[in-house]
Amino acid sequence: MPVSRRLALPALVAVSALGLAACGDGGADAAAGQAGDSGDAAITIVTSTNVYGGIAAAVGGDDVEVTSIVDSLSQDPHSYEPTVQDKLSVSEADLVIENGGGYDAFLGRLADETGVGTVLNAVEVSGLDEHAGEEPAGDEHADEEHAGEEHAHGSFNEHVWYDLAAMATLADAVADELARLDGPNADAYRQRADAFIEDLQPVQERLAALASENAAKDVEIAVTEPVPAYLLEAAGLEDVTPEGFIEAIEEESDVPVAALEEMKTLVSGGGLAFLAYNGQTEGAQTEAVRSVAEEADLPVVEFTETLPDGEDYVSWMAGNTDSIEAALGS
Incomplete structure (x- = not known):
């Protein structure tokens, strides 16, 4: 090289x-x-x-x-x-x-x-x-x-x-x-x-088992930012977050009023398994979405972009998988 x-x-x-x-x-x-x-x-x-x-x-x-x-x-x-x-x-x-x-x-x-x-x-x-x-x-x-x-x-x-x-x-x-x-x-x-x-293999096997279980259920989730998307896909979950909401969040701009209202309606409508939430880059609009989810008793699963203190990569991903399983079973 x-x-x-x-x-x-x-x-x-x-x-x-x-x-x-x-x-x-x-x-x-x-x-x-x-x-x-x-x-x-x-x-x-x-x-x-x-x-x-x-x-x-x-x-x-x-x-x-x-x-x-x-x-x-x-x-x-x-x-x-x-x-x-x-x-x-x-x-x-x-x-x-x-x-x-x-x-x-x-x-x-x-x-x-x-x-x-x-x-x-x-x-x-x-x-x-x-x-x-x-x-x-x-x-x-x-x-x-x-x-x-x-x-x-x-x-x-x-x-x-x-x-x-x-x-x-x-x-x-x-x-x-x-x-x-x-x-x-x-x-x-x-x-x-x-x-x-x-x-890593046991975590991958758990995700594959979740995907198999969810394959016939069309399990839908929403995200405040697509940080954990690969993990959610591996678990067989479908992200139905409004495109206008995600685009604005990714561009670090204000979410248009219509897109924000669409997102709030989605998380309060009873059709989602959980809301995936990135608290590391949260703002007023993502916090508002979280509040709506909590008022609707929709589980909120936390994901981060860096390792929490005391975690290594494998234990972190195992913990994320635990959280997904818990939310799906709630």
Whole structure:
């Protein structure tokens, strides 16, 4: 592999000491700062969010040192403004991991500005967007923030970390890239990636069972933002959120009055299984929709864009699946 390029491989992720207290599943026991106990220099990894940080820690173990830029539920990855320290961290990284698809364009800009050697893109490795690898005309990474808008607000959902199969593929690619960077520990990276993938399988099996149960029922749900769409689809659920509502939320603009009223009518009408709610980027209009749902006794299932404190990726997705099952059974 050439050293200076973006790779269509899974994004390796950084874990900050605050963002992940532990990463138990998949063999990841090390938090940031514990890498390199053997005395050898650890591979340094910077990622956009602690979701990818958790996966990086699971695969890299004590042989890597990871830093997640967005590592708190109080931060909105869409609008994050990087700091001088973030730029310094990226400049010193052996590997940078971005989500891509216009989601975390700040990290791509930092990578370009600092000339970091290798950048992994999770959207590209997922294979979920056939156009993800296409660069805009002109400068290789010019206007990257706007280049992703076609995906973010069109038919493609850039929140690929909610697709468990994609994250299994990501773990494979992370192991391959770490093996390239650190050949002596290649077997350890492969073993930890295999363990992570094995830990994901029971969650995938539960989702498949839900999909089978829901196949003949036409179970409908609505979302305040399509962040968990891949997970909901895997459970066999149909998203019937009004298009005008979702478009406005994704564009971070006010929802038109008619679309907001349509959404409120939908959640109060008694035909939905639950409302999927992203509290990490909530606003007055999504809060209003939630209030209507609660008044109608419609279950509200919380989803986030970053790992909650104390969770690793596998336990987080297992917990999300628990919440879906509970809402469907209520």
